Amino acid sequence: xxxxxxxxxxxxxxxxxxxxxxxxxxxxxxxxxxxxxxxxxxxxxxxxxxxxxxxxxxxxxxxxxxxxxxxxxxxxxxxxxxxxxxxxxxxxxxxxxxxxxxxxxxxxxxxxxxxxxxxxxxxxxxxxxxxxxxxxxxxxxxxxxxxxxxxxxxxxxxxxxxxxxxxxxxxxxxxxxxxxxxxxxxxxxxxxxxxxxxxxxxxxxxxxxxxxxxxxxxxxxxxxxxxxxxxxxxxxxxxxxxxxxxxxxxxxxxxxxxxxxxxxxxxxxxxxxxxxxxxxxxxxxxxxxxxxxxxxxxxxxxxxxxxxxxxxxxxxxxxxxxxxxxx
Amino acid sequence: xxxxxxxxxxxxxxxxxxxxxxxxxxxxxxxxxxxxxxxxxxxxxxxxxxxxxxxxxxxxxxxxxxxxxxxxxxxxxxxxxxxxxxxxxxxxxxxxxxxxxxxxxxxxxxxxxxxxxxxxxxxxxxxxxxxxxxxxxxxxxxxxxxxxxxxxxxxxxxxxxxxxxxxxxxxxxxxxxxxxxxxxxxxxxxxxxxxxxxxxxxxxxxxxxxxxxxxxxxxxxxxxxxxxxxxxxxxxxxxxxxxxxxxxxxxxxxxxxxxxxxxxxxxxxxxxxxxxxxxxxxxxxxxxxxxxxxxxxxxxx
Numbered sequence: 001x002x003x004x005x006x007x008x009x010x011x012x013x014x015x016x017x018x019x020x021x022x023x024x025x026x027x028x029x030x031x032x033x034x035x036x037x038x039x040x041x042x043x044x045x046x047x048x049x050x051x052x053x054x055x056x057x058x059x060x061x062x063x064x065x066x067x068x069x070x071x072x073x074x075x076x077x078x079x080x081x082x083x084x085x086x087x088x089x090x091x092x093x094x095x096x097x098x099x100x101x102x103x104x105x106x107x108x109x110x111x112x113x114x115x116x117x118x119x120x121x122x123x124x125x126x127x128x129x130x131x132x133x134x135x136x137x138x139x140x141x142x143x144x145x146x147x148x149x150x151x152x153x154x155x156x157x158x159x160x161x162x163x164x165x166x167x168x169x170x171x172x173x174x175x176x177x178x179x180x181x182x183x184x185x186x187x188x189x190x191x192x193x194x195x196x197x198x199x200x201x202x203x204x205x206x207x208x209x210x211x212x213x214x215x216x217x218x219x220x221x222x223x224x225x226x227x228x229x230x231x232x233x234x235x236x237x238x239x240x241x242x243x244x245x246x247x248x249x250x251x252x253x254x255x256x257x258x259x260x261x262x263x264x265x266x267x268x269x270x271x272x273x274x275x276x277x278x279x280x281x282x283x284x285x286x287x288x289x290x291x292x293x294x295x296x297x298x299x300x301x302x303x304x305x306x307x308x309x310x311x312x313x314x315x316x317x318x319x320x321x322x323x324x325x326x327x
Numbered sequence: 328x329x330x331x332x333x334x335x336x337x338x339x340x341x342x343x344x345x346x347x348x349x350x351x352x353x354x355x356x357x358x359x360x361x362x363x364x365x366x367x368x369x370x371x372x373x374x375x376x377x378x379x380x381x382x383x384x385x386x387x388x389x390x391x392x393x394x395x396x397x398x399x400x401x402x403x404x405x406x407x408x409x410x411x412x413x414x415x416x417x418x419x420x421x422x423x424x425x426x427x428x429x430x431x432x433x434x435x436x437x438x439x440x441x442x443x444x445x446x447x448x449x450x451x452x453x454x455x456x457x458x459x460x461x462x463x464x465x466x467x468x469x470x471x472x473x474x475x476x477x478x479x480x481x482x483x484x485x486x487x488x489x490x491x492x493x494x495x496x497x498x499x500x501x502x503x504x505x506x507x508x509x510x511x512x513x514x515x516x517x518x519x520x521x522x523x524x525x526x527x528x529x530x531x532x533x534x535x536x537x538x539x540x541x542x543x544x545x546x547x548x549x550x551x552x553x554x555x556x557x558x559x560x561x562x563x564x565x566x567x568x569x570x571x572x573x574x575x576x577x578x579x580x581x582x583x584x585x586x587x588x589x590x591x592x593x594x595x596x597x598x599x600x601x602x603x604x605x606x607x608x609x610x611x612x613x614x615x616x617x618x619x620x621x622x623x624x625x626x627x628x
Contacts, residue, residue, distance in 0.1 A: 025444070028442075028518075029442070029443055029444075029518070031517060031518040031519050032436075032437035032440070032443045032445075032518060033437075033445075035433045035434060035436055035437045035518075035522070036433070036434050036437055036449060038429070038430045038433060038434070039430050039431065039433065039434035039453075039488050039493070040434070040449070040452070042430065042484070042487050042488045043452070043453065043456055043488050045469075045473075046466070046469070046484065046485045046488075047455075047456040047460065047461075048456075049461075049465075049469055050460065050461030050462070050465035050466045050468075050469050051459065051460065051461040051465070052461070052465075053461045053462075053464070053465025053466075053468060053469065054461050054462070054465065056464065056465060056468075063468075068472065069468050069471055069472040070472055073468075118361075121354050121357065121358055122358065124350070124351070124354055125354070125355070125358065126351075130355070133362065134358050134359070134361075134362045135619075136611075136612055136615050137362040137363075137365045137366060138361065138362055138365060139615060139618070139619070140365055140366075140608075140611060141365060143543050143547075143607065143611060143618075144547070144604065144607065145546075145547035145548075145549060145565050146549075147547075147549050147565050147568045147569045147572070148565075148568065148600055148603070148604055150572055151372075151568065151571070151572060151596060151597075151600040152368040152369070152371075152372060152600070153368070154572065154596075155368070155371060155372050155375055155593065155596070155597060156368050156371055158593065160375075160383050160384055160386055160388070160593055161371075162371055162389045162390075164386070165386040165387070165388075165389060166389075168386060196364070196365075199361075200365070204619055227344055227346045227347050227350070228346070228347045228350045228351075229346070229350060261550070264550075265549075265569065265572065279463075282462065282463050282464070283463060286463060286464040286467075287463065287464065287467055287554065293464050293468065296462075296463065296464040297461075297462055297464040297465060300461075300462025300463055300464060301462060303462070304459055304460060304461075304462055307458075308458050308459050311458050312458060
């Protein structure tokens, strides 16, 4: 009898709880639901209700058709896939879509490797106070808004900015280069400013991964006479390959995110041909200039669906092969 | 034990090779230059904000003020929109962060408890919001429908639940030892008491980190102001700054001409952006460690 009881108590508590009757379970856990009410309510209102708003993409929405906006949505006529036909025929949409992919690809190609290199370099610093100062400065721009960063770059690269002043003094140019108003310089401008803002912050994940490397590996390598470059090539980099691969796949999944806040603050009509991305296009057509709500929703929906597929696939691959995803 | 001892004895005998020394020197130089490049634009901005119009437009100002004048700052500090923007941003940041922390932490707790059977269902409900949204137009129409147009709450309510921030807190809660919570339960504490008296006090550093994330997010938000706020005096500071990006003429009110001619659009913009950013630049070094900590906690779940 006593041995029986012991066995019972050893049983994993999970199994016992699964058999718990509903009333008893609720008695213990009703507060959990109360805890969730505020967040679920907010998410329902501000995330799920707008999701139902995608019906706009299949309607010819007129905001003044009904007594209120909700009524107007119902009253407005269904038009099927008409908005999407217009979307695929619109060369401006394709321009924005192409720009999104190109800008994003540039950012991945040029900016993805930099934080890895930076993390390795920071890790090699031995003077702790110096290391701290370097890190503090490198993380700083991440915390400033794109409005402020844009103002900084507009000053530095503006007609009376440092760069133009120097180029003139050195005799390379006679008149100031309009970096912000030139379709050719706009994409490099986006890549460089995004790199400047996020290089430090993005290095943190790699620094954390490097910290987890067994220090005995380095000790052994030093005894064998490996120099620093060799230690980096044969210990540091191989040890963080999994982290690099995981972040790369997740980054690829987010390829449709070309940086809305950045482009929205930096661009102007002179650089639409190379700088207009899906997000800024949706804003202009849907709200900013045209107030074409249905068309804006349709382009947004198209973008959301493609992004969803990419992000979910990226996360699936990442959690399957690296046991780690965004969630 | 013996092995470790051997290492410790051997370590100092390994001499740094010449190649390593060169590596260190180059490394320090590159990182110094990179770190320095993070503050150079601010120095440039400060120099421009303190320089006179003539010197700026003749291209002589780089990192030191020329034709020193504080006219731009006097102009900014008498701008009522600068101050109203500051007030709106402070209100939105403080109220928004407090509310967001309450809502987010409350939701993170049940999702972290393995005894809560429905946690998976609710998790999915939150995660869906990370990967799919109705898009810009429906969200805009919703705020209109709720009657929040031109209302400061339109800048707060939609940003109260960040699933990412909630996962950070949830992941931290999951690292707390289960036994403590279970023993409190056996002693008769209910979930609310466990949450308030045990879980929260143990999680203060992580909470500080997430609160800072929220605060930075609210402080930096400009787009809500662009979309929903039409009255200039209700616009947050960042939206006001955004308006200055396209500044092409000096918005002179009743400035005497001898002051107006010392001002340039560049110096006004520089002085405004600098005044709006200085509070962050001062606070940042003290808060920096919390940010990094939170990110690291979130990354190793």
